[in-house]
Amino acid sequence: MSSAGSKNHHYVPQNILKRFSVGDTDSVFVFDKHNKKEFRTNVRNILSENKFNDFLFNGREIKMEESFTFIENKLWDTYHNVVNGESLSLDNPGEVSDLAILMAFQFIRSKQMREMMRGVNNEIRENIRNAGCDPDEIDQIKEMSDDDVKFENTYFMAKNLGEFSEIISKKCLILFKTTEDNPFYIGDNPVSLHSHQSYGFYGNLGLGLSGIEIYMPLSKTLTLGALCPTIIDGFFKARTSIKSLLGTHKLHSILNKNYNIEEMSEKIKEMKTRYEYLDSMIDMYERGFPIICSPENVLFQNSLQVNFSHRYVLSSVQNFSLAREMIEKNPSSARGKLWELR
Numbered sequence: 071m072s073s074a075g076s077k078n079h080h081y082v083p084q085n086i087l088k089r090f091s092v093g094d095t096d097s098v099f100v101f102d103k104h105n106k107k108e109f110r111t112n113v114r115n116i117l118s119e120n121k122f123n124d125f126l127f128n129g130r131e132i133k134m135e136e137s138f139t140f141i142e143n144k145l146w147d148t149y150h151n152v153v154n155g156e157s158l159s160l161d162n163p164g165e166v167s168d169l170a171i172l173m174a175f176q177f178i179r180s181k182q183m184r185e186m187m188r189g190v191n192n193e194i195r196e197n198i199r200n201a202g203c204d205p206d207e208i209d210q211i212k213e214m215s216d217d218d219v220k221f222e223n224t225y226f227m228a229k230n231l232g233e234f235s236e237i238i239s240k241k242c243l244i245l246f247k248t249t250e251d252n253p254f255y256i257g258d259n260p261v262s263l264h265s266h267q268s269y270g271f272y273g274n275l276g277l278g279l280s281g282i283e284i285y286m287p288l289s290k291t292l293t294l295g296a297l298c299p300t301i302i303d304g305f306f307k308a309r310t311s312i313k314s315l316l317g318t319h320k321l322h323s324i325l326n327k328n329y330n331i332e333e334m335s336e337k338i339k340e341m342k343t344r345y346e347y348l349d350s351m352i353d354m355y356e357r358g359f360p361i362i363c364s365p366e367n368v369l370f371q372n373s374l375q376v377n378f379s380h381r382y383v384l385s386s387v388q389n390f391s392l393a394r395e396m397i398e399k400n401p402s403s404a405r406g407k408l409w410e411l412r
Contacts, residue, residue, distance in 0.1 A: 076135070077120055077121055078114070078118050078119075078120060079118055079119060079120075079121065079122035079123045079124075079135050079138075080117055080118040080122075081117055081118065081119070081122055081179055081180055081181055081258070082117040082176065082180075082256070082258060082260060083142055084113050084114060085142070085146060085149070085150075086149075086256070086260075086288070087113035087116070087117065087256070087384065088113055089153060089288065089289035089290060090253070090254075090256050090287075090289065090290045090384055090385065090386050091113060091290075091386060092110070092386050092387075093386075096112050096113050096114070097110055097111060097112050097113070098110070098111065098113055098116065098384045098385065098386065099384065099385050099386070099387065099388040099390075100116055100382055100383070100384055101382070101383045101384075101385075101390040101393050101394075102381060102382060103376070103379065103381055103382070103383065103393065103397060103403070103404040103406075104381050104404060106394065106397070108388065108390060110388070116382065116384065117258050117382060117384070119181075122135075122220075123135040123138055123220070123224075124220075125216070125217040125220035125221055125224075126217045127217065127221050132221075132224075134224055138179070141171075141175060142175075144168075145168050145171060145172050145175075148164070148165050148168035148169060148172075149168075149169075149172060149288070151165075152165070152169070152245075152288065152292075152294075153288050153289050153292055156245070156247065156292060156359070156360055157245070157357075157358045157359055157360070158243055158244075158245055158358035159358060160243060160356075160358050166239055166243060167235070167239055169238075169243060169294060170235045170236070170238040170239035170296070171231070171235045172286075173235075173238050173261055173284060173286050173294070173296060174231055174234035174235040174237075174238055175227075175231060175235075176260060176261050176286060177234065177261040177277075178223070178226060178227045178230065178231060178234065179223070179227065180258065180259040180260075180261070180380070181258055181259065181380045181381070182258070182259035182378065182379070182380040182406045183223060183226075183259075184219050184220070184223050185380060185406070187214070187219055187222050187223060187226070188214055188219050191211060191213075191214050192213075194211050195211055195213065198211065234277060237277050237278050238277065238284060238296050240299075241282075241284065241296035241297055241298060241299070242296070242297045242298075242299055242301070242302040242355070243294065243295070243296055244294075244295045244296075244297060244302075244355050244361065245292060245293070245294060245295070245358070245359070245360035245361065246292070246293040246294075246295060246360055246361050246363050246367065246371065247291055247292055247293075247360035247361065247362055247363060248291050248293075248362075248363045248367075248368045249291065250290060250291060250386065251387075252365060252368050253290035253291060253368075253385060253386050253387060254287040254289075254290055254291065254292075254293055254368065254371055254372060254375075255287070255371075255372040255375040255376065255383050255384065255385050255392075255393075256287045256290075256375060256383075256384050256385075257375040257376065257378060257379025257380075257382065257383045257384070258379050258380050258381060258382045258383075259378045259379050259380050259406060260286050260287055260375065260378075261284065261285070261286045261378075262284070262285050262286075262374035262375060262377070262378040262407075263277070263282060263283065263284055263285075263378075264282075264283045264285070264374060265279065265281045265282050265283060266281060279298075280298055280300055281298050281300060281301065282297075282298050283295060283296075283297050283298065283301065284296040284297075285371060285374060287371070287375065290385075290386040292360060293363075293371055302355065305348055305351065305352055305355075306352065308348055309345060309348040309349055309352060312341050312344055312345040312348065313345060315341060316338065316341050316342060316345060369392065372392055373392060373396060376392065376393045376396050376397075376403060377396070377403055377406075377407045378406060378407045379406055380405075380406040381406075
């Protein structure tokens with residue numbers, strides 16, 4: 071949060087960034103994807119820009135920082151309660167609503183969203199130019215100034231914040247936890263999307279698409295997930311299926327003398343381990359407690375932050391080997407990933 075009269079406007083609030091600070095300080099380690107440099111700075115100096123939420127519209131100066139601060143202040147009690155308590159109250163509609171608004175608000179207000187809007191406009195202009203026409207002669211697609219981009223982003227938020235919040239509130243909210251020794255990253259575009267499903271040409275990263283997974287790190291040890299209900303339903307079905315298979319295999323191992331006892335024992339052990347994991351995960355989800363992440367899970371979450379960030383990735387520890395490796399393997403990771411707004 072920035073004070074209402076401040077000119078330095080954060081597009082990721084300081085209240086959140088402080089949860090990723092080094093020890094008890096207000097500083098964080100930063101990786102710049104564009105020049106691959108690392109540095110340490112106070113949270114007041116990062117993920118912010120001078121007058122980021124001020125712009126001119128029809129010759130009039132519009133100041134949105136106070137309005138955005140008002141929205142943030144309505145959400146902080148819920149945010150801090152969840153982070154401090156490391157738990158969700160899924161039967162509390164007010165808490166679910168606040169968290170959904172927080173995710174939707176941060177999803178729209180990011181630097182990457184503005185760059186996406188500018189990029190779409192530039193691409194349309196280039197296509198028109200390639201067709202032999204002058205895009206400057208078409209009012210709706212003239213080159214966008216910084217003020218134009220800010221206005222379009224603000225209009226987009228006013229039009230879609232309520233709808234996006236509603237979509238997210240209908241997901242299954244779940245917490246994921248790691249340790250301070252192996253913390254979560256947070257990028258300058260912290261709401262990331264993931265899906266294992268394919269929709270071909272249309273893409274698979276729309277907010278409302280079946281199978282979508284939406285994530286936002288809340289602190290260096292806690293990430294909030296909003297998962298499509300079909301995913302959670304899959305967990306329940308898998309647990310039931312494994313439980314049934316366990317009973318079947320145990321019965322066969324008793325009645326069928328041709329079964330290799332050692333091989334069957336190993337299969338039963340593997341299924342039992344899988345069942346216990348799913349049972350524990352479902353239990354934690356239903357009680358609103360965080361699921362403990364394996365190192366592989368943390369790597370996955372941090373890779374999303376690297377992929378979706380526009381430029382900066384922050385951490386409480388100076389270890390950005392993952393970010394460097396990702397950019398080296400895929401240079402497009404340095405530009406940030408876009409989404410389909412569906």
